[in-house]
Amino acid sequence: MASSETAFAEAHRARGLAPFLRSQMRNIAPFLTLIFLSAFFAFASPSFATLDNLGNILTQVSVTGIIAVGLTFVILCAEIDLSIASIANVTGIAVAYFTLQESYVNIANVPLPGAVAIVLSILLCALLGLVNALGLTVIGIPSFIMTLAMMQIAAGISALLVRGQIAYKVPGLITTLGSGSVSGIPWIVIVAAIMLLGGHLVLTYTRFGRYVYMVGGNREAAEYSGLNVKLILGAVMVISAVCSGIGGMLGVAHFGSAQQNEFDTYLLDSIAAVVVGGTSLFGGRGGIGNTIVGLFVLGVLNNGLDHVNIDSFLKILIRGLILLAALIINVYAQRLREKAAE
Amino acid sequence: MPEVRSPILELQGITKSFGGVEALRGVDFALHAGEIHGLVGENGAGKSTLMKIIAGVHTEFSGRFLIDGKETHFRSARDAHAAGIAMVHQELSVAPDLTVAENVFLGNQPTNALGLVQWRRMAREAGEQLARFGIDVDPMTRLGDLPIGLQQLIEIARVLFSGARIVILDEPTSALSPPEVERLFATLRRLREEGAAIVFISHFIEDILLVSDTVTVFRNGRKVAETASAATSKGALIEAMIGRGGEALEHSYTDDLMLPQSSDSAVILKVDQLSLSRSLKDVSFEARAGEVLGIYGFMGCGQQELSRILFGKLKPDGGTLAVEGEPKTFASTAAARRAGVALVPESRRDMLFHQEPVYKNVSISILDRISSLLLKPTQERDIARRQVEQLQIRPPVVGLDLGMLSGGNQQKVALAKWLTYPPKLLVLCEPTRGMDVGAKNDVINIVRDLRARGLAIIVLSTEPETVLSLADRILVLKRGALVREFKNEPVSKDRLLEAA
CATH class of the missing domain: 3.40.50.300 (P-loop containing nucleotide triphosphate hydrolases)
Incomplete structure (x- = not known):
């Protein structure tokens, strides 16, 4: 048995490198993009390829990275979560709301011990995620619409909490994790790394992770295999909201303030990181490894464009074009893969 | 005229x-x-x-x-x-x-x-x-x-x-x-x-x-x-x-076939007065351990809906379902699976993951039996390898993407999903449709083997041959209602067609 299996595997490999590369296109293309961009900026600017700047890039992508962990789960299930930035924002504001502010901050807040404030804030984002989950699975609202509504709801709660003001204080633990560092490494980078690693382990080595891939790969088949598809979809929506919440709390500490519309750019950045990394929008393909590459592509691009001193308005256009290119590759890779499977 | x-x-x-x-x-x-x-x-x-x-x-x-x-x-x-x-x-x-x-x-x-x-x-x-x-x-x-x-x-x-x-x-x-x-x-x-x-x-x-x-x-x-x-x-x-005289290569089932003495083994499934808007009307029957129950009817007679209700994918408008005497209302297919019901639908595309390797296809429905939190890939592959060997799935490579297998072998994988921890009730829709004679015989042997192991098996088909080659007892479904039961008596293709 084993010998025939090896023989077949060899025969299979002998079919050549080209089909293999084609089937791996979604992993290879983002990586090549990253190498190309890094090489380009290293040539274009002497200040780009330095250890200090690597630290900058890591810090700059950390909040996006934390949010993107949960979003990777959602996109692997062939769903989408548009409420991530709003939930990040409201959670960051909530943790400040439950912390005693300086007397000049004019917010009618409810000061609580730091640990309680953190727990309550995480409960809040989990609750919002649960509402997303119920809307998607029990009522049957498509995630695109459901999370669009949640985006508004979370923004509304944020607005009511801060009423146009800015809060500055967050619990000590959050301040440390968001803006402190240990032996030169920012805590926020460490947290992002740990969460990305955790997400990867869950997706690769746990039963739940397998279910996520299978539900994304063929939802009908998952149901016919006796999986509780609704439970799995609900779980990824809650995971996404909690990751966003954590990203939001640390982000507030990192920026040094909590206010309305603080995280708006993170919605597009997080989706871009996941998709540019090569995770399939049709579900079932990709993973945290892809998201990490995607984060670096975005990070290098944003940071590098600053180094070459380009027109800041052009920068937005270039980011859009890169995103479009990644989407084309994403769809194309799916097609190649399907062809290879036939 | x-x-x-x-x-x-x-x-x-x-x-x-x-x-x-x-x-x-x-x-x-x-x-x-x-x-x-x-x-x-x-x-x-x-x-x-x-x-x-x-x-x-x-x-x-x-x-x-x-x-x-x-x-x-x-x-x-x-x-x-x-x-x-x-x-x-x-x-x-x-x-x-x-x-x-x-x-x-x-x-x-x-x-x-x-x-x-x-x-x-x-x-x-x-x-x-x-x-x-x-x-x-x-x-x-x-x-x-x-x-x-x-x-x-x-x-x-x-x-x-x-x-x-x-x-x-x-x-x-x-x-x-x-x-x-x-x-x-x-x-x-x-x-x-x-x-x-x-x-x-x-x-x-x-x-x-x-x-x-x-x-x-x-x-x-x-x-x-x-x-x-x-x-x-x-x-x-x-x-x-x-046609008489056997133009076809296969057993044509034109002559009478004697159905066996009806069994009195334990009732695994009891369906009572099941109805679903226009698809099913007051359908009642029992399926017993160690028996293959065939349900024959024309396209659109309600077979598909019936199989989906048994597996918790559709909810009936009325009627009750009991597994081993326990009344059940399945909230999801997961609940049906836990109650010991398994379904192989007529379309392979619906139940297999074409871009995933064979072993993941085999293990998906039993993962909770072999791992509580962490996956055990070695064990998964071992289980899949055993099934591949037993069912003679070709090529015998569990790491190969499912999409590279032929249709008949894919159908065997669809069966293999349920065989490591056999269910109490196995529902098969069109189990041999589109298969060549060799693969058909393989599937027939697998089903007989499962029957010997004491499973209750329901075979639903629009092809009389499929039902006749497998079933110990045959129900005929016509426009959503059961119109005839063949048991303990001679049956043939024209008798089935006559009833439907």
Whole structure:
């Protein structure tokens, strides 16, 4: 048995490198993009390829990275979560709301011990995620619409909490994790790394992770295999909201303030990181490894464009074009893969 | 009935093959104005292929094709339509989100000089047309809000009133209730008086005998009989359809087969008064351990819905389900699986992950038995390897993507999912459809082996051979109701067809 299996595997490999590369296109293309961009900026600017700047890039992508962990789960299930930035924002504001502010901050807040404030804030984002989950699975609202509504709801709660003001204080633990560092490494980078690693382990080595891939790969088949598809979809929506919440709390500490519309750019950045990394929008393909590459592509691009001193308005256009290119590759890779499977 | 006059449509020596397999072999067929022509034959006998040639769907074939005595060659369905030929396909093809009136006028809505749709006129005319058909609905209701049978009648009405002089109806009555069938027949007769030629394909031989003037029988791509309906009987038609003397290579099941003494082992599943809107009516039966229960019926008889209810994918409107005496209402397929029910649906695409390796396909439904939190890939592969060996799945490589396996081997993988921890009740829909003889025999042996291990097995099929080759007891489902039970008695293909 084993010998025939090896023989077949060899025969299979002998079919050549080209089909293999084609089937791996979604992993290879983002990586090549990253190498190309890094090489380009290293040539274009002497200040780009330095250890200090690597630290900058890591810090700059950390909040996006934390949010993107949960979003990777959602996109692997062939769903989408548009409420991530709003939930990040409201959670960051909530943790400040439950912390005693300086007397000049004019917010009618409810000061609580730091640990309680953190727990309550995480409960809040989990609750919002649960509402997303119920809307998607029990009522049957498509995630695109459901999370669009949640985006508004979370923004509304944020607005009511801060009423146009800015809060500055967050619990000590959050301040440390968001803006402190240990032996030169920012805590926020460490947290992002740990969460990305955790997400990867869950997706690769746990039963739940397998279910996520299978539900994304063929939802009908998952149901016919006796999986509780609704439970799995609900779980990824809650995971996404909690990751966003954590990203939001640390982000507030990192920026040094909590206010309305603080995280708006993170919605597009997080989706871009996941998709540019090569995770399939049709579900079932990709993973945290892809998201990490995607984060670096975005990070290098944003940071590098600053180094070459380009027109800041052009920068937005270039980011859009890169995103479009990644989407084309994403769809194309799916097609190649399907062809290879036939 | 056919008088001595020239046919409006005449086909001579039509031969058509798909990839080397001949679907039609030298068929002659003629159709006269003012005639209803019934077509019968088993699945794959060539009826639909011939009709698709007439309707311009298949354009590559050999033989002569004459309309009004003139040789014609359609290049597309549009050409056929222009020549006055319209076809109602078996599957409903309506726009459920549009109104009834829009559906009736789909593609040629009345417009005014500015190109705007004349809604009032469209609604009025649609209402008039449907009234002629005995359908009394508000033309401005959304079509999807109407029952399926009515939707099908409206689709048929659209085709009948499109001005076509040759109308082909493929299995039009399978979703209709008896009064709706009556209404359809009345309309067909009226159209015949007006000089239309109608081809009527159906598995329901009584319907064919009732409404048609002439009947043509197909078997294995050949026309084997053409006779006036008044001069034949259901028995004679069935005999012509399946043929004596074994043209087929396989066991043809034309002779009586003795079903075994009914078993009195434990009742695994008890279904009581199950109903689902228009699909199932008061279905009650039991499935026992160590027994294969066959459920036979024509396409659309409610089999598919029944299997989905048993696996928790559909919720019944009424009735109860009990597994080993315990009443169950499955909230999800996961609940059904936990209760010991397994389903292999008729479409492999629906239950397999083509882009994942074989071993993940095998292990997905038993993962919770082998791992609580962390996956155990080595164990998964071992389990899959055992199944692959046992079921002789080729190639025997568990790491290969499923999509690279042949259809028959994929079907075995679909079975393998449920075999490591066998369920109490295994529901198989069309387990051997589209398989070659070798793979079919493999599947039959697997099912027999499972029966010996004490599983209750339900096999649902629209092919009599499948049911006859596997079942110990056979139920016949007709238009959503159980009409006959064969147990402990002789059964054959014509007896099954007779009952259905």
